Amino acid sequence: MKYLTTIGAVKLEFEVNPDTRPFGIELLKSSVKMDCRQLSPNSFSLLIDGKSYFLTITENDGGYAVTVNQKTVDVFVQDETGILLNKYGLSDSSSDTLGKIFVPIPGLIAKLFVSPGDIIEKDQKLFILEAMKMENEFTSPVAGTLSSIFVKTGDTVNKGTLIMEITI
Amino acid sequence: MKYLTTIGAVKLEFEVNPDTRPFGIELLKSSVKMDCRQLSPNSFSLLIDGKSYFLTITENDGGYAVTVNQKTVDVFVQDETGILLNKYGLSDSSSDTLGKIFVPIPGLIAKLFVSPGDIIEKDQKLFILEAMKMENEFTSPVAGTLSSIFVKTGDTVNKGTLIMEITI
């Protein structure tokens, strides 16, 4: 079974041998053998040609956040089916959620910099969330028009609250 | 619901309040309130009248091995049903397994001190198991007659192997 991984601009194809699964994974083209063992729910030990890697892996945005040597990268995995779907333009886009701004931690809405109807540039300041005794500035991940704001200054919001929506 | 715990010669009766379960447990007679929280599969934090206890608990011989302040004791728990059964002499005895001698670790049978038919005294030396570069002497937990030996000197045995049987 073939797998494609995407890490930033880097795309790597691997072959998983069903006979030696789950330990046998090879990098396509070079036939480098790898021995990957699970240590705990989120930790793995990997030997590649003798080189030892300690990985922690958690699910993240439909991909995986992988930490290696204290650096964390987002890795997206597609198996053969996924690769085919992609080829024919059938991949499920999540762009409709891109303009939804959620807060990842609870806190207090200290300041709103924008109003509904505003044209928003990418990286423009949106609002300040006070949490853990600190002011956290949120900027826009996309460019578009601000369609709605669901909170007002002074509101206390829970983790995961939808704060505003930007139409791209 | 009433519970009886047996720790060595000490027997203690507790009342578990179904409303505040699983946190509310009281010592019968004295009404001391306790707050017990599970931290991980085998660890618990307990506050009794403000005193803080850190407990690790694993299952052991039909009871629980509880470690508190780096001391481990075996605790047997009976609920109301069990207490009643006991009262009428209906408790399930495990005495028929008492004379069966198993090894708790793998190793090599280095020496046998007894032969079938021998009269065995309690604490009498039975055999030596070589494991982890050390000689481990096994003594009899019971008095009786040695009915069978299932190994011979030089045998390598796995964890849990039945070595001999003593008829009480």
Added chain:
Amino acid sequence: MIHKILITNRGEIAVRIIRTCRELGIKSVAVFSDVDRTAPHVLKADEAYNIGPAPSTDSYLNVQRILEVMQISEADAVHPGYGFLSENADFAETVIRAGLKWIGPPPEVIRLMGDKMAARNLAVSVQAPVVPGTTEPISHIGEALERANEIGFPVLVKAAGGGGGKGMRIVTHADELEAAVNRARSEAAKAFSDDRIYIEKYLEEPHHIEIQVFADTHGRVVSLGERECSIQRRYQKIIEETPSPFIDSQLRKKLSETAVEITRACRYTGAGTVEFLVDKYKNYYFLEMNTRLQVEHPVTEMVIGFDLVKEQLRVVEGKRLSFPDKPLHPRGHAIECRLYAENGFKNFAPSVGKILELDFPQGPGVRLDEGVRAGQEITPYYDPLLGKLITWGRNRTEALERMLRSLQEFHIVGIETSIPYCLLIIGHESFRAGKYCTKTLEEISGSLEKQGEQLSENAAIAAGVGAIRRDIISTPAPAAKTPDQNQCSPWSLQGRRNGLR
């Protein structure tokens, strides 16, 4: 003799105090808020009592509940740690009035040194240098010019209500002053509704250096040497070390003497810290005095070999300090990294969540003062300090190499931490060379962020393999794929974009 200490704090400092109590056979009493029932300080203390809901004002600052715990627990002393009630003179008085010992300086000293202007005046009275500047707001530009000329350019124009760099301007020449004052005033009026403006000397490449002092009730006051605290983010220290690579023995002596004089002059007892700013020309200026144990006290402990909490207890018990009469000879070098639940690459955004897995570094020269455990939920209610990693070495190089080695050994799953960021700071040439000031972190943050994104090809392959393995585990039938999650936050999206560069 103290038999039982109530610790009115949480996290790593509460755990650290409990450890000293254990070693001395003194009983420790913890207090906890509703969300801290299973926090490490509760698990490690001999006793623990709930003092209210999660917000600090309802629990760790709830003096009424804490008074009740003093009575229930029959504690005979209170250790406030740092933060929370530690510099609250009224609370110290309350403790003493309740008949318990207060592990800190007398309330009147807390009050005196907590008043910035009074502390400055006290420093001036013992001829300690303070940053030259106006002590009253300037009323008109003529006065401003006069004072700026007295102080000498460059000067700093700053707002009374300011903070975090807002309403602040550096002025190099006299002819820029008027415009700067006007702009600062209008900025300040808008931002804090307070247009009072001060002028003070602008310090070039300032260092934040502090002296650990100790005073007993027998009139002895000692300096235990300096700590270099110039690596700061948002005006908060993150890395400290001793000795300072910037300080020579002559300056060390002057700072120590000044700190001891200030400590003596305010009739201090116990552990205290005198903070100074030192500019590139080695001019030094008294900044303030912290009347409590400092977060970074362990680096001092590592090089002098004394437990400062034990010395605090000696002072409270009326004993003499156990430091020898001859000058202390600190041994080797110590560095501390504060480990926060925050991402240094995302503007220090705090991270909350459950710690799913946790492995700490071990081995030679490593000390960890931790405040969290595996399975614990990091909540947004308190300071996001997870713990402090301190390494010791025969010399600065060894301490630094151990810091890199031990930061690498950490393994925390479930929350983001400042560990990757600390690794890059410690590994940066400015830090390695010992050439940094309070402005350095801001200057190098761009290059650190870039480094944070780099991954070797081998590491990328490893990450790919790991992700496939994990994917196979969570997807028993290889063909079926989990659909994308519907939620995404700007932060995680940013992480994703960074990864794509």
Added chain:
Amino acid sequence: MIHKILITNRGEIAVRIIRTCRELGIKSVAVFSDVDRTAPHVLKADEAYNIGPAPSTDSYLNVQRILEVMQISEADAVHPGYGFLSENADFAETVIRAGLKWIGPPPEVIRLMGDKMAARNLAVSVQAPVVPGTTEPISHIGEALERANEIGFPVLVKAAGGGGGKGMRIVTHADELEAAVNRARSEAAKAFSDDRIYIEKYLEEPHHIEIQVFADTHGRVVSLGERECSIQRRYQKIIEETPSPFIDSQLRKKLSETAVEITRACRYTGAGTVEFLVDKYKNYYFLEMNTRLQVEHPVTEMVIGFDLVKEQLRVVEGKRLSFPDKPLHPRGHAIECRLYAENGFKNFAPSVGKILELDFPQGPGVRLDEGVRAGQEITPYYDPLLGKLITWGRNRTEALERMLRSLQEFHIVGIETSIPYCLLIIGHESFRAGKYCTKTLEEISGSLEKQGEQLSENAAIAAGVGAIRRDIISTPAPAAKTPDQNQCSPWSLQGRRNGLR
């Protein structure tokens, strides 16, 4: 310069060497047997290679496979740790012949000092005292009497093939000698089919004291002070400390000088340990020399502040030792507890199984050299050492209090450990007073076992509540009870019986 070190070992010593490699920027190569694929030394090394099945003879002693790894990994040096191949002169020669650096003394020195009689002769040649005794078996009782009178009573009659106290007799008077020799001879003949008998001086209240020595290739030989290793079980050390509470500065000087002379005489290089027996009258006798890093080397590191593995590498690289020329001034006191997977109260029965949960102690003055991780299976194939806990204190009292405090902080679920036993030894009055010899542990073991069974009423209540809570979790419907398990081993039964006393 060394760039990559192959470590032919496992467990805590492999991890400890990897840590030093990391700090120096040297790559580390681990080897592992089939059961050790996920052991800590494999996870922490830069590279790791399988060298065969679980039994040591097939893996960690498999020279052929290790030679292959030397080539594959392109390592330029080999560190053997202790045990396994560390004192194997042939292996050292093989490494050197393969063109790699051997991190240890030259093979001929290993061979010389590994031969007990040759080592004794070398010691005698530099006037080092050795335990007086016969060097040839005694042929008749007349000779025995003559030699015993020369040596001076009390004497020890011992069998050539003996060990663990078998075939050994203490004789106080000349008229008891004949009977003792005869009984020892017949016992020995039966037990080991070898009736050769020796006589040596019986040492009263002997202490096991060793001197850490270091020699570089420039002719410098130094002593780094002593370690007291008299707390032993089954002739294996479990607790070590430095300085020894028994040794005065005069004896320390004599032991150091003797150790240095022996080290110089055998043309030693690198780290070595010269072991002595010291009787209650402070007579000392050379015992043997260990030509490798010692398990208990960390206590020396803690008080002198030097990393001994780093010094080993300096020597191999032909550099000079970095210890200052003036005499070393050790600071404070250090104690080490070896933590084994075994139960001290059940005749040190080893314990195997999976480590389900694991929390290590932290905080001031604590060092842990660990060889295990949570989730790891402890197998019966290797030495059951889980790791070593070392505490440092300004003085012996502080080191001891920290040891008690940090042993209490351990939390290991899944296997039995020697931690509870170590706690009782450290807390025992003989240890507290520093008054113990190699016979002490045997003498106090009965009282320790009794203490091990005691539980306060409060703790019993806590245990009861915990068990009920756990019972409720594993029994969702409160009425249904899990039936007794069918298997029970003598050990767990004994634990049960003990609990019932």
